[in-house]
Amino acid sequence: MADALTRIIHTISIVNCEYLAETESGFCYDCKKYPCTRLKNLDKRFRTKYRMSMIDNLEYIENWGLKKFVESEQKRWKSRECGEIICVHRTTCLKCGAEWA
Numbered sequence: 001m002a003d004a005l006t007r008i009i010h011t012i013s014i015v016n017c018e019y020l021a022e023t024e025s026g027f028c029y030d031c032k033k034y035p036c037t038r039l040k041n042l043d044k045r046f047r048t049k050y051r052m053s054m055i056d057n058l059e060y061i062e063n064w065g066l067k068k069f070v071e072s073e074q075k076r077w078k079s080r081e082c083g084e085i086i087c088v089h090r091t092t093c094l095k096c097g098a099e100w101a
Contacts, residue, residue, distance in 0.1 A: 029062045050088045051100075 017038065023030035028039055035043070035055055043054040061069045077086045081098035092099050 025062075027058060027061060029058045034058075052088060 017028070017031075017036075019031050019033055019036075020026065020028065028034050028036075039054060047053050057069065060072070074085070077088065077100075078084070079086050079093035079096055079098045082093060082096040084093055084095040086093050086098075086100050090100075
């Protein structure tokens with residue numbers, strides 16, 4: 001689970017942001033500029049291309065914690081046919097071909 005947490009952190013954090021290191025949590029939601037233009041643009045792209053919202057993800061983490069978020073995402077991105085994880089960048093499961101619902 002630690003590897004999954006690390007991947008999630010790098011996915012939802014804007015790693016090159018100079019303000020991110022100033023936050024107590026290490027997440028954008030603690031930033032004085034939240035939500036900044038960079039995050040809004042990233043969120044718009046992810047909503048359009050990948051059916052997910054970076055801002056919604058950050059709000060979930062802030063309210064429920066990282067562990068609950070990871071558990072929720074593991075359920076959300078699991079193929080209903082074979083149980084494998086579906087890549088956010090694909091519309092179908094790479095193993096069984098089932099479409100993401």
